[in-house]
Amino acid sequence: MSRRYLFTSESVSEGHPDKVADQISDAVLDAILERDPNPARARVACETLVKTGAVIVAGxxxxxxxxxxxxxxRGVICDIGYTSSDVGFDGSTCAVMSLIGKQSSDIAQGVDREAPEKQGAGDQGLMFGYATNETEVLMPAPILYAHRLVQRQSEMRKERILPWLRPDAKSQITFRYEDGRIVGIDAVVLSTQHDPDIEYNHLREAVMENIIMPVLPKEWLDTCPADNIHINPTGKFVIGGPVGDCGLTGRKIIVDTYGGMARHGGGAFSGKDPSKVDRSAAYAGRYVAKNIVAAGLADRCEIQVSYAIGVAEPTSILVET
Structure with missing residues (x-):
């Protein structure tokens, strides 16, 4: 008997408030690693909060x-597309507050080492890496295509092909599986912020033709019932971004990894230098899992590692295929 099931993953656009916060935290990290004369010794744990007219950077x-x-x-916010109060947020005029201190010396004494291979982990925790051969990039199809939908939304907005689009958007796709293999798509959800004067039927048709159909493979999309394609299902999405919802760094950890297809240790990525194993060990786990699958040794692979603060070697390693 075949095993049939549905699996769903979601993604968010660069203009989603949580992703705005992530990008600011990562921009701070990137700037420090680029400009510090000894970047291997730089320590960054940067958190961001965005809400109407204000940004708080702490850590x-x-x-x-x-x-x-x-x-x-301000540069990050404007690059995303929040450049006017008309769209609800303006990177040029919003307040920016900094609440940044130094890394605790108690942590530093366990992490900093002269030899890089002796560097201790910046915290305890467990991390996962995953890969699957169901797509060419060895990522699960639900999260891959959810990402591609919001990336396409951003392209259509920035290239002014759909000039009434605004930065905030979310996607969600449900795939139909049989015996672990994709047989079709069961549902698509795409919510995109827009200008107030766009008529709903025109928006729905334009999103379908310019975003959904070019991204999702026809053989899968054709299996999706028309009633299961939900485009701005509330009927209106004018108020969005940090005005519509408070954004915080690290609140989209499943979007940032495998869309729920693999387990997650709970730690976020953005704003953390490589001494934070939440990020670096998760990346290393993905690298190992990807090479195992790419070599044809397994269809799917999940890696778990764990660390103790101040200790260089993992406290455990698990490989599941």
Whole structure:
């Protein structure tokens, strides 16, 4: 008997408030790693909160680099597309507040080492890496195509092909599986922020033709019932971004990994330097899993590693195929 099931993953656009926060935190990290004369010794744990007219950047940073935080934050927000109060948020005029201190010396004494291979983990925790051969990039199809939908939404907006689009958007796709293999798509959800004067039927048709159909493979999309394709299902999405919802760094950890197809240790990625194993060990786990699948040794592979703070070697390693 075949095993049939549905599996769903979601993604969010660069203009989603949580992703705005992630991008600001990562921009701070990137600037420090680029400008610090000894980037291997830089320590960054940067968190961001965005809400109507305001950005708060907080955390612990130890570096010899100088970063103009105000200019950096405003640049990220404007690059995303929040450049006017008409769209609900303006990177040029919003308030930017910094609440940044140095990394605790108690942590530093267990992490910093002269030899890189002796560097201790910045915290305890467990991390996962995963790969599957169901797509060419060895990622699960639900999260891959959910990402591609919001990436396409951003392209259509920035290239002015659909000029009434605004930065905030979310996608969600349900795939139909039989015996572990994809046989079709069962549902598609795409919610995109838009200008107030766009008529709903025109929006729905344009999104279908310019975003959904070019992204999703025809042989799968054709299996999806028309009633299961939900485009802005509330009928209106004008208020979005940090005005519509408070954004925080690290609140989209499943979007950032495998869409729920693999397990997650709970730690976020954004704003963390490589001493934070939440990020670096998860990346290493993905690298190992991907090579195992790419070599044809398994159809799917999940790696778990765990660490103790201040200890260089993992406390455990698990490989499941």
């Amino acid at each position: 612990e940073i130890t570096t010899d680099a100088w970063v103009d935080l105000d200019e950096l934050v």
